[in-house]
Amino acid sequence: MRRDHGSPTSTRVNRRELMLGGALMTGATALPVLAQNGFDRPPEAPQAPAVPALTLEQAKLPNGLRVLVLPRPGAARTQVRLIGEGGWLRDPTGKEGLAEVALSMLAQGAKRDGEAMESADIAYAGDLLGKPLALEIGAASAEIALEALPDQCDDAVNLLADLTQRPALAFEALEHMRSRAQDALVLRRADAQLLAPWAARRAFWGRAQPVQTAGSLKRLKREDVLAFHRQFWRPERSTLLFVGDLTLEAAKGLATDFMAEWRVPKAAPAAPGAAAALATAVPAPASAQFLQLPQGQGCRLVVQSPVPRGTPPVLRALARELMHQRVAAKLPGPWESEIESLGGASRWSFSVTLPVAAVPEHLALLREQLPLLAAEPVTAEDLAMAQALALGDWQAGLAEAPDALIASAVARNELDDCVQWPQRIKAVSAPVLQLLMGSSWRDNRTQLLLLGDAGPPEPAQRAWPGLTLATIRAVIGE
Amino acid sequence: MSASPEPQRLPNGLLWLARPVPGALATVRVVYRCGGRDDPTGRSGLSHLTLRLIAGASRYLEPGQFHRLIASAGGRGVIEIDEDFSALQTRVPAHQLERLLWAEAERMSNPRIDADTLASARQQLRQAVQAPQLDPYARLDLAVERHGYLTHPYQRGALGDPEQLRDLDADAVRAFHAANFRCDRALVIVTGAFDEGAVARWMLHYFGSIRPPMLVSAAREGQGASASASTSSTAGPVAASGASGAASPSSSAASPSTPSPSTTPPSAPSPLLLPTAQPADLREARRPQSQTLKLSLSQAPLPAAALVWQVPRADDATTPVWQLAQALLGLGRSGRLIDTLVDEKALAHQLSLRLLQRREAGLLVAQALAAHGQTASPVAQALQQEVLRLADEAITDEELEKAKAMLRRETQAQDWTSERLARALGEAWAVRGDVNAAAKDAAVRAKLTAAEVQQLWRKQIVQAPMLTLLADIGPAAGVAA
Numbered sequence: 005m006r007r008d009h010g011s012p013t014s015t016r017v018n019r020r021e022l023m024l025g026g027a028l029m030t031g032a033t034a035l036p037v038l039a040q041n042g043f044d045r046p047p048e049a050p051q052a053p054a055v056p057a058l059t060l061e062q063a064k065l066p067n068g069l070r071v072l073v074l075p076r077p078g079a080a081r082t083q084v085r086l087i088g089e090g091g092w093l094r095d096p097t098g099k100e101g102l103a104e105v106a107l108s109m110l111a112q113g114a115k116r117d118g119e120a121m122e123s124a125d126i127a128y129a130g131d132l133l134g135k136p137l138a139l140e141i142g143a144a145s146a147e148i149a150l151e152a153l154p155d156q157c158d159d160a161v162n163l164l165a166d167l168t169q170r171p172a173l174a175f176e177a178l179e180h181m182r183s184r185a186q187d188a189l190v191l192r193r194a195d196a197q198l199l200a201p202w203a204a205r206r207a208f209w210g211r212a213q214p215v216q217t218a219g220s221l222k223r224l225k226r227e228d229v230l231a232f233h234r235q236f237w238r239p240e241r242s243t244l245l246f247v248g249d250l251t252l253e254a255a256k257g258l259a260t261d262f263m264a265e266w267r268v269p270k271a272a273p274a275a276p277g278a279a280a281a282l283a284t285a286v287p288a289p290a291s292a293q294f295l296q297l298p299q300g301q302g303c304r305l306v307v308q309s310p311v312p313r314g315t316p317p318v319l320r321a322l323a324r325e326l327m328h329q330r331v332a333a334k335l336p337g338p339w340e341s342e343i344e345s346l347g348g349a350s351r352w353s354f355s356v357t358l359p360v361a362a363v364p365e366h367l368a369l370l371r372e373q374l375p376l377l378a379a380e381p382v383t384a385e386d387l388a389m390a391q392a393l394a395l396g397d398w399q400a401g402l403a404e405a406p407d408a409l410i411a412s413a414v415a416r417n418e419l420d421d422c423v424q425w426p427q428r429i430k431a432v433s434a435p436v437l438q439l440l441m442g443s444s445w446r447d448n449r450t451q452l453l454l455l456g457d458a459g460p461p462e463p464a465q466r467a468w469p470g471l472t473l474a475t476i477r478a479v480i481g482e
Numbered sequence: 483m484s485a486s487p488e489p490q491r492l493p494n495g496l497l498w499l500a501r502p503v504p505g506a507l508a509t510v511r512v513v514y515r516c517g518g519r520d521d522p523t524g525r526s527g528l529s530h531l532t533l534r535l536i537a538g539a540s541r542y543l544e545p546g547q548f549h550r551l552i553a554s555a556g557g558r559g560v561i562e563i564d565e566d567f568s569a570l571q572t573r574v575p576a577h578q579l580e581r582l583l584w585a586e587a588e589r590m591s592n593p594r595i596d597a598d599t600l601a602s603a604r605q606q607l608r609q610a611v612q613a614p615q616l617d618p619y620a621r622l623d624l625a626v627e628r629h630g631y632l633t634h635p636y637q638r639g640a641l642g643d644p645e646q647l648r649d650l651d652a653d654a655v656r657a658f659h660a661a662n663f664r665c666d667r668a669l670v671i672v673t674g675a676f677d678e679g680a681v682a683r684w685m686l687h688y689f690g691s692i693r694p695p696m697l698v699s700a701a702r703e704g705q706g707a708s709a710s711a712s713t714s715s716t717a718g719p720v721a722a723s724g725a726s727g728a729a730s731p732s733s734s735a736a737s738p739s740t741p742s743p744s745t746t747p748p749s750a751p752s753p754l755l756l757p758t759a760q761p762a763d764l765r766e767a768r769r770p771q772s773q774t775l776k777l778s779l780s781q782a783p784l785p786a787a788a789l790v791w792q793v794p795r796a797d798d799a800t801t802p803v804w805q806l807a808q809a810l811l812g813l814g815r816s817g818r819l820i821d822t823l824v825d826e827k828a829l830a831h832q833l834s835l836r837l838l839q840r841r842e843a844g845l846l847v848a849q850a851l852a853a854h855g856q857t858a859s860p861v862a863q864a865l866q867q868e869v870l871r872l873a874d875e876a877i878t879d880e881e882l883e884k885a886k887a888m889l890r891r892e893t894q895a896q897d898w899t900s901e902r903l904a905r906a907l908g909e910a911w912a913v914r915g916d917v918n919a920a921a922k923d924a925a926v927r928a929k930l931t932a933a934e935v936q937q938l939w940r941k942q943i944v945q946a947p948m949l950t951l952l953a954d955i956g957p958a959a960g961v962a963a
Contacts, residue, residue, distance in 0.1 A: 043588065043688065044542050046551065046581040053577060055506065078504075080894055111815070123825050127815035132884050134891035136814040151891070180828065187784060187831045187854050194618045194783040301615040301781070329553055333546055336602070337609055359612040389554040396556030396575055399506050403899040456616060 055395060055426040058402075060410070060419075061252040068240025069263055072414070073255045074247040074406055081134070082248025083151050083407040084160040086168060087414050090146040090236030092214060093282065093346060099223055101185055101216030106173075106232045107139050107146045108181045113172030121166065123177075129163050137163070143346050145415030146236070149407065154249055157258055161244070165262040168237045175226050185221050193476060196297055196304040196456035200355060203295060203479045204306045204453050205344075208351045210288055212281040217482035238268045243414050247407045283347035292452040293474040294461055303358050303456040307370060309444045311343055311350035317421045318394070318428040320350060323440045325397075326390040328354070330377040335369055345416065352444060360459040367452070367467035378445035382438040390437070391429045398425045487918060489911070492686065494694035495666025499917060500681045501673045501903055508579040508674030509900035510586050511571040513908040516662040518565040518640030519764065519842070525650065527607060527642015532659050533568040534603040537561045541592035545599065548585055555581065563640045566841045567912035568663070573901050576675040580684050583672070587688035590665060595656050608644040618781035622788060622849070622953050625777055629949055630790040630845045634766040664695045671907050674900035766843035768792065774950040782955055784831075785852040787862035789869065790949040793846045793942065796839035796913045802926040803938045808837040808846070809885035810935065811872055816884070819848065822868050828853055829861050835869075841913050846943070858952040866948070873939040877932035886927060893924045 061073045092103045112123045121129075130137030135151040148167060152160040192198040205213045244263065246255045287310040311320060320343045328341045331354055343352045358366055401409040413422035421428055452468055465471045476482075489497040514533075521528045537559075539545040552559050557574035570589070574582050614620050624639070631637035670689060672681050769792055779786070794800060811818050812835025823830045830850035838845045848869055852861045896906040910919040 043584065043691070046584045049555065049581050050577050052575065081891070124816060124821055127821070127825075128884065131814035131816045131888060134887045136816075136888075183828070183854065184831050187851075190783040190854070191618075191851075194781055195616065197616045297781075301620075302612045304616060329550075332549075336546075336606070338613065357609070357613040357616055359608055362609070385554070389550075392556030392575075393553055396507075396558065396573075399556075399575065400558070400573060400899075400901070403505050403507060404901070 055399070057425075057427060058423045060423050063252055063256050065239065065256075065259055065264055067264060067266055068238075069259060069266065070243040071252070071255050071259045072243055072245045072410065073250065073252045074245075074410060075251070076248050076406070079247075079249045080153070081151050082154055082157050082160075082246060082250060083149065084157060084164065085147055085149040085245045085407045085411055086164045087243040087245060087411050088146045088168070088237050089144065089241045090232060091142050091144040091415065092216075093143045094232070094236060095214045095216070095220075096228075097214075098220060099228055100214040100220040102224055102228055102232055103146060104141045104216070105178065105181045105185055105221070105224055106229045107141050107148075108184070109173050109177045109229060110148065110167045110171050111137060111139060112177035112180065113174055114166040115170040115172070116162075116166050120172070126163070126167070129159070133160055142412070142415055143344075144417075145411065147411055147415075149411075157246070157248075157250065158261065161258045161262045164244075165266070168242075169263075169266050171233065173226065173229050173233060178224065178226050178229060182221055182224060185216070186218055189216060189218060189221070193480070194297070196302075197357065199295075199297075199480075200304045200306050200453070200455050203455060204308055204353055204355075204451075205351065206479055206481070207291060207293060207451055207453055208287055208308055208310075209282055209285050209346070211481070212285040213346075215480055217480070219482060234268055239263065239266045243411075245407055245410060245414070247410070285348050287349050287351070287449075288451065290448050290450055290470075292468050292471040293479065294454040294464060294471055295456075295474050295476060295479055297456050301457060303360060303363050303454055304355060305358055305363065305366065306353055306355040306453040306455075307374065308351055308353040308451045308453075309374075309446075309449050311345075311352050311440070311444060313349050315350065315440060316428070317345075317416075317418050318425070319432055319436065319440055320345070320352075321394045321397075322387070322390040322429065322432055322437055323444070324352065325393040326382065326386055326437070327352075327378060327441065327445075329389065329393075330380065331373075334373050334377060335366060337366075360457055363454070363459065364463040364467040367464055367471075370452075371447075371468050374445040374450060375447060378441045380441075382434045382441060384434060387432070387434045387437060391432070394429050395426055398422075489669055489917060492690045494690065494692055495664075496668055496670065496689055496692065497911075498670040498672070498685050498689065499907060499911075500676070500678060500685075501671075501907065502676065502678070503674050503897065503900045503903055505675055505900065506576055507573055507900050508576040508582070508672065508676055509571060509573045509904040510579070510582050511569055511671040511673075511904035511908045512586055512590060513567050513569045513669045513671065513912050514663050515567055515667045515912055517563060517567045517912075518638060518642070519635045519840075520662055521635065521638065521642065522658075524646055526638045526646050527611075527644065528647065528650070528655070528658055529568055529662070530563040530610070530640060530642045531600075531603050531607055531647055531650070532655060532663060533561055533563055533570070534606050535595050535599055535655065535659070536589055536593045536663065537570055538599050538603055539594040540588050541594065542588050543585065545602065548589065551581065551585055557582070564909075564912070565636050565640045567908070569905075569908055569912075571901065571904060571908075573674075579672070579674070579676055579681070583681075583684045583688050586670065587692065590668065590689070591692040593659065595652050595659060597652055600650075600652050600655060604644065604647060607642060607647070611641050611644055614641075618779060618783065619786055619851075619953070621777060621779055622782075622786055622951060625775065625951050626788055626790055626845070626847055626849075629773075629775060629951070630792075630847065631843060632767045632769060634764055634843050636766075636840060636843060660695075665689070665692050666695060669908065669911050671904045671911075673904045673907070764842050766792070769947040769949065772947040772949070774952065777951060777953040779953045779955060782953065784854065785856060785858040785861070785955055786850065786953040787852070787858040787865060788847055788849040788951040788953075789862060789866055790848075790951070791846045791943055791946055793837065793839060793844040795842050795844055797841075797915055797919075798839075800938060800942075801839060802923045803930060803935055804837055804839070804846070805889060805923060806882075806885055806927055806930055807872060807935050807939060808835055809889050810877060810881065811835050811869060812848075813885065813888050818872065819850075819865070819868050823850060823861070823864055827864060829856055829864050833865075839913070841915075858954045862950050862952060866950075870939075870944055873936050873944045877935065879932075882930075882932050882935075886930075889927060890924065893920050896920060 063071045090103050095102050111126050114121045133152045133156055138149040140147045148164055150160040202215055244259050324341050324343050332339050337356050339354055339356050341354045343350050413419045489499040491497050516529050552572055555574045555578040559572035562569040627639050628637050819833050831853050832851040834849050836847045848865050850861050850865050896902050907917045911917045
């Protein structure tokens with residue numbers, strides 16, 4: 005089936021005609037009277053145009069703040085994003101959740117020209133620009149995003165400066181945000197879809213992976229937030245990104261106007277946290293866990309396998325694209341796949357939501373097929389398809405949310421790869437891709453996680469021997 | 483040929499529209515005016531099932547082959563089922579557009595509906611129905627639809643019920659497809675980077691050759707509806723062009739380089755066509771009095787509440803006023819509901835105000851997830867109070883301008899990518915009956931005053947009956963609705 009990938013026109017005509025003949029004999033072909041004539045194959049595709057690398061301009065202010073500009077001549081609006089290093093990997097041990105709470109507190113109060121800005125004022129100022137202020141936490145970054153008309157960019161940068169340089173970080177705000185984080189935690193634990201990525205990370209990286217709990221949130225103090233803020237919202241550890249119709253000079257001017265005076269006293273070095281531990285963590289060996297959620301409806305299935313540390317981003321992307329196509333062809337369904345890199349070995353996962361009755365069959369097929377699909381030879385057509393998909397997704401990301409795409413690359417320290425994406429994709433060869441694919445998804449390295457209601461455990465255990473029932477305490481730690 | 487602001491009609495009745503978007507990508511969206519509302523009674527999900535069959539396989543596209551064709555081009559595709567429409571949307575690098583148009587025309591004209599494809603589509607539908615049920619609040623969302631609408635088929639939702647489709651055979655699906663997924667009930671939208679003249683030629687070439695419904699009927703009658711006879715004729719040069727030749731698409735199809743493809747405006751359909759069989763409008767009953775229902779959400783960890791009001795259908799003249807009111811209350815971080823219930827009173831942690839205006843009826847849904855320690859009832863009361871307050875509490879010029887700015891940005895953002903624009907145009911056509919509805923709404927909104935918003939609110943919300951849904955957990959939970 006998969007061999008058809010790269011030859012949609014040349015080898016299928018006869019096959020289609022033969023199948024059509026067969027169908028005629030059985031009378032199985034539907035709606036024959038609508039059939040068109042002379043349209044039995046797609047037209048030849050013209051030569052793909054060369055896709056240039058991104059033109060990303062950058063500068064640095066004397067205080068160390070990096071300014072990046074992706075010029076978009078004619079763009080009606082400008083995206084402005086401040087990227088800091090305080091992602092959830094920086095959570096101190098025992099105070100998991102600090103990064104998220106500290107970020108959300110930025111929008112709860114700040115000062116402008118000596119006057120207090122309440123959370124309502126901050127929300128209003130963001131909305132007035134046309135799009136709500138967004139606070140986004142990732143593994144390696146904390147980000148504040150705004151969008152403005154070209155002549156309102158100064159308002160946007162001014163607001164970012166207020167939030168990061170003059171935040172109130174008040175005790176009341178901590179209580180409010182802590183309470184919201186605790187409710188979010190309760191929601192996450194009741195929802196297999198939300199819980200799955202956290203449980204999967206914990207299964208993969210073990211205790212090195214920080215996971216917030218009610219206890220860790222309860223331990224947060226205002227001093228922790230202040231120290232965390234001083235540690236990670238610093239000009240030399242931050243990037244101000246602009247995407248829109250403006251020059252680097254204009255962007256640098258805006259940054260200078262509002263952020264040149266941004267100075268933070270040197271903070272004590274942070275205690276080594278999860279980031280360091282994860283960089284050296286050895287992924288857990290093969291395992292299979294079934295976490296039953298009370299009265300869940302349906303089941304979230306996750307399978308995952310390690311990708312060696314240091315694997316280049318383009319190679320990871322191509323492997324994921326190709327394997328995704330193979331898995332979806334063999335086991336049709338709305339699969340999601342990702343390769344998550346947190347410093348050391350990466351976690352390559354596939355996940356899907358299944359009706360209870362479909363779980364045993366999917367498990368049996370997955371167990372049998374994953375190693376086979378990974379070991380299949382990578383043909384030139386396979387490589388071309390994976391390259392086309394990786395390029396298409398990059399282009400779509402640039403069209404849909406260019407600031408998020410670049411910010412994600414900045415956070416992962418993969419900006420060069422992002423900028424040179426079309427060229428680096430082309431540089432990958434089939435044997436190299438084959439090597440990575442073949443080393444993954446082996447029986448002794450694949451982990452399985454079921455969350456929710458998968459029916460009685462026995463059929464699933466027969467389909468995937470070694471599947472054990474787990475508790476949420478064992479998986480999450482609370 | 484320059485891009486027309488209005489859809490063009492091919493001689494077979496199919497409408498199409500092309501809008502350029504700068505960039506490297508192109509998107510094709512095929513929209514059928516057939517959705518969950520059109521499912522026959524007792525066959526909820528039939529439109530959804532049919533859409534999956536169209537997406538699945540066709541005469542020249544084996545199961546999975548469309549997907550591989552698009553993947554090898556670097557593209558992605560989705561299907562969407564709605565109460566009012568069904569849609570297939572695919573994005574590719576712009577240079578692959580002609581191949582995509584070929585494939586979409588093939589899917590439209592020759593879907594394979596047999597026992598095997600039906601079984602596969604049924605399985606996919608079951609999976610699609612299952613996925614949202616993982617959400618602990620899925621039953622509340624379901625209750626909003628089921629009880630928000632009183633008599634309209636919208637109350638069934640669009641995904642459908644797999645049990646109602648279990649014994650359906652291929653003939654029944656073919657009949658439903660023939661009646662509802664006709665080319666003269668569809669719109670093909672092309673957006674992105676392309677040469678407009680080339681797109682016009684391709685549309686005529688690939689889609690213009692699809693037989694219109696009347697010709698299908700005639701062919702069926704003339705050939706005794708014999709599957710083998712009509713199919714075998716497709717191997718020769720005569721069959722498809724025979725009847726449609728007079729209407730021009732066939733001759734154009736034979737000459738794909740025709741410089742000036744003949745298309746006609748939508749107001750002048752070909753006389754060869756049967757009148758488009760649009761389903762009769764269904765009217766929703768007015769809610770006689772306010773009602774409160776209690777739900778028990780066994781999976782949910784926090785209580786929730788939803789308030790539901792009936793609102794006019796999407797093409798109502800007051801729609802821009804509703805949009806502005808919704809923005810004032812629920813859009814952004816500073817919308818009144820969030821400001822009061824989340825930030826000030828800390829009663830709720832998640833909150834939304836949705837304006838669901840469909841082709842024949844609409845709902846306004848205010849929904850909140852209670853903060854820890856709260857029960858659903860006080861959250862519902864506070865939510866109601868805040869919604870009603872819009873009728874009387876002064877709306878400042880600055881607040882009004884802020885809401886308008888956010889809506890302006892939303893409208894603007896629809897044009898930024900080929901995928902967003904295709905989706906927005908398709909929905910406007912299927913639900914509003916006007917692809918330019920968003921721009922017209924924006925023009926009206928720009929002139930609206932606070933007094934007009936409050937006048938509408940007093941009449942349509944304050945004085946109107948309301949449905950309250952209370953979803954408690956633990957001992958506070960009441961009888962399941």
